[in-house]
Amino acid sequence: MKTYISDKFLVKTFLLITCIKILLIPTYHSTDFEVHRNWLAITHNLPVNEWYISEKSQWTLDYPPLFAWFEYSLSKIATLIDFKMLNINNHNYASVQTKLFQRCTVICADLVFAYGIREAAQTFCKSIQNFMVFVLLSLYNIGLLIVDHIHFQYNGFLLGILLISIAKASKISSQNEILQGAFWFAVLLNLKHIYLYIAPAYGTWLLRSYCLKDNQFIYRFIKLGVIVTFVFILSFGPFINHLPQVLSRLFPFKRGIIHAYWAPNAWALCAGADKLLSVIWKKFNWLDNVKIASMSGGLVQEDSFMILPTPTPIFTFVITFLLTIPALWTLFFNTNTYNSPKNFVRCIILCGLTSFMFGWHVHEKAILTAIIPLCILATSNAFDARIFIILSSVGHTSLFPLLYPQELMPLKLILWFMYLIKSIILLKNQFDCIGLYSYEQFYVGFLPVITIYETVIHRIIFSDKLPFLPLALTSIYCGLGISYSYIIYYYEYLFKNSYCNSEINKKKVEQ
């Protein structure tokens, strides 16, 4: 009876959001649309061993092989819709049918996301009310709506698989389920390698709650290894002859540290500080002549700092890795098994956030990797709920510069306000108060002003001058919020004040 009701709820909410997604079909789409169309063409026309070699378009295939196979299967359906979109030389082709088809594939792929939500809810949500809140927070996430259904990507599908694997891997009682979780995570890694960043959390968790139990370490470790290796062989097998070429496509270190839009992370803050310092330096004439020349050129080189030392890829990896270690350490040595699946999710979120904060060439979309799993926790813990509200509203604001056309401005504002109001209503319903401090409220309330400035006011004041200023302002302001939530979330995770208290309180209430 209970699953019947929850499934019915899920189906209805899914249908409603699907209607909205369909309404969004004619909106603006980014170059990612062309990227995916090109991949359809590549996988359809070329033999398998040329997929990662072809350079006919600048949008080369840079996702792992399983995703390429996914595109391959889509291209088979595409032949029925519009044959021209599969022409490999037909760059920037976007007929009505092509657009309809590509958008529909994203909408349909979101079924996986809905299924992932269902799985995660069965593992983590104790009551039907929790389930509803979780569904409304995750399925109606506007970040996904923006990135997938306007900007164009397949994140919903990928995050769905992430949720499935989290749900399976969290069922400690069943060995079979944990292995399934590992399998799905291996699949996810072979769909998009950005999830490598959260692999340490998975490794630690599987080691701790699966391998190191019942004194069967070697047997279980081999079993796990076989499953994961199997998936990788299946995926990379056909490309074994030119593996270095594939890997060089997957990990392009030639790109700059900051992606074109400045993801709101630590490096964005550094870049902001650098700019400020360079202005001061210039005033006191402390700059070298070479640097002055590059500054007066108008476009400041984005991949090197003026005053501060420019980080190298190795440096960013080392710092990311070092900062994840405390989280892994706590997960591994935490003997309190009562709430450990939730700690596993927390560890995933922290790994995701750490890589977002300090990673090399981070996309602002990567924040969704942290926001979606946080939905699971926000339904049951007031502290998580508080962080969720800050992180989601900041994260979504930082996505808005992706949609630069003017006519999308009202849509952004409507979506942002709705999501904020909705999460406040739902979470207030759950916990009597969410307890945002007044300065946090002020900070969140000021976010839409940034968006309005970025889209409207800047153009009125400066017309076309200083094009980087609104973007820099957005990412620095959002970077502050994300760093803030990252720091207090990490602190809370390591020292566990509110979690323990809430668990104790729960026990008291139950008694």
Place this chain on the structure above:
Amino acid sequence: MRDRENVMINTNRKDSSDRANSVPKEVGTKDGISEIMQSSLIVGLALLLRWCISYHPYSGDGKPPMFGDYEAQRHWQEITLNLPISQWYSNSSDNDLQYWGLDYPPITAYHSLLLGHVASVVDPDSVKLHRSRGYESRTHKYFMRLSVLIMDLLVFIPAVVYFAFTILPILDSKIKKHQEKKEFLTFKKRHFVLATILFYPGLILIDYGHFQYNCVSLGLFIASVSALFQGSMAIGSFFFVLALNYKQMELYHALPCFFYILGINTPGKRKPLLACLRSLICVSLTVIITFAVIWAPFLTDKKIFMDTVLRLFPLTRGIFEDKVANIWCTINVLYKLRNNFSNLQLAQICLVSTTVALLPSSLDLFFRPSREKFLLALINSSLSFFLLSFQVHEKSILLVGLPVLLHFHKDPFSCFWFLVISVFSMLPLLIKDGLCVAYFASLTFFIISVSWMWFESKISQFVKNKEDKQEEKQTSRKLKIKKSVSVWASSGIYINILFSLSLLGVLVLSVCSGLLKAPKKYPDLFPLLVSVYSCIHFFLFLVYFNYKQFCATSILTRKFKVK
């Protein structure tokens, strides 16, 4: 905590009904804030739907030489901005009436003038006389869509919110009694009414897809009905005159308003003669003065006045243009009306038949006025006009849809049925505008959300079971929930089957006309089928709503002038 508060309030109520309104202050403000948040969430969702549809094509998008209603609205801005008032409605070398001449009343013209002034600052090229014909651009589309959104935010949405929160408790005594009754999560019945009215896809598709400003006249109409319900006749008639002077189609609603005001102010047991006279004089003065002010610039010259009036009521344009779901178009399938009668004869036939169809409900309203009857009479009158009058557009069904939406909470099932058919009847127009995808998505959204809100309770009951078990124990409450909830069950299995069949027909015809190409022999096959199918429905609905009106109670439940 919340449970305890609710229980407290309930016990308070039992103790003394007088104290029921003086809920403890803390609870009141807390509820007030969450209520504001909930309604803003619904409004936000409504705005989202509206704005999503605005990305779809408008009527005549990239179709020279005549374009569509979008170009008409732009052209009116151009005309009103560049020509003196005296030439707005008259044919001249600068104002070719054959090309989308102004044919709406003065307030529309003033509105166009205002927009024209804004446009001349934002995008001067779009309102240059003669040279701007067929002006289309991405930013201009954004400007036009934004102008609709702003009017919606200023007129329609406030009117609906006011109706749902102030007028609904007067209309439906149950709502007031059970203010604390919680539906899904913490939403209440008036939130559902608000959502239903705002999610209605017909209005959204026409205003934000096809492109028109129906939200203004319909919003003013809701304001006028609200004022009439509150007993302030003068304000009500003032708003109604504004609505009428924005779009002359509001005449569809004029007779019930007239008879309602007259019926309420008939001297008798309820009211003494003097009070009635005073009220009536007040109303007539308001109407005359408002009209005079609005029409003042056109009253200077007889010719200008006559030109304007002739533009508003064009007798020469024929009995119907495209396929409309009314009786004449349906009869025309079998018997070609235009070959057998002249235009004037047809106009006379229309006049007589419309009057006959209107009389019963109008007289009933006049002799036994009540609020419920008033709403039903509005439905009946506009529906009779739509089915039988001269020169009807597909879009005019919105004028019927709106009173049905206002009546929704009394009779959700049949109103819902009607609303779905009303959107379906506009399908040929929407397909022509390239709004097929938007039609399917928004109608599905409406059907799912409405049937979830009104016809299903399992979720809310389940939540309630968990949430407030104590309240559930009261048997009376349980009964009431069952009563309000089981619409599907109580309406009988035959009705259910009929309803499902009817919706299946809608689905099949929608898919056919959306995807299939009509056979060469009958190019108009699908539009015609859609019109005839909806016309049959509308006719049956006319009979049904008339029957409902005669059955409705005529006793005025509350005193009118509550001061």
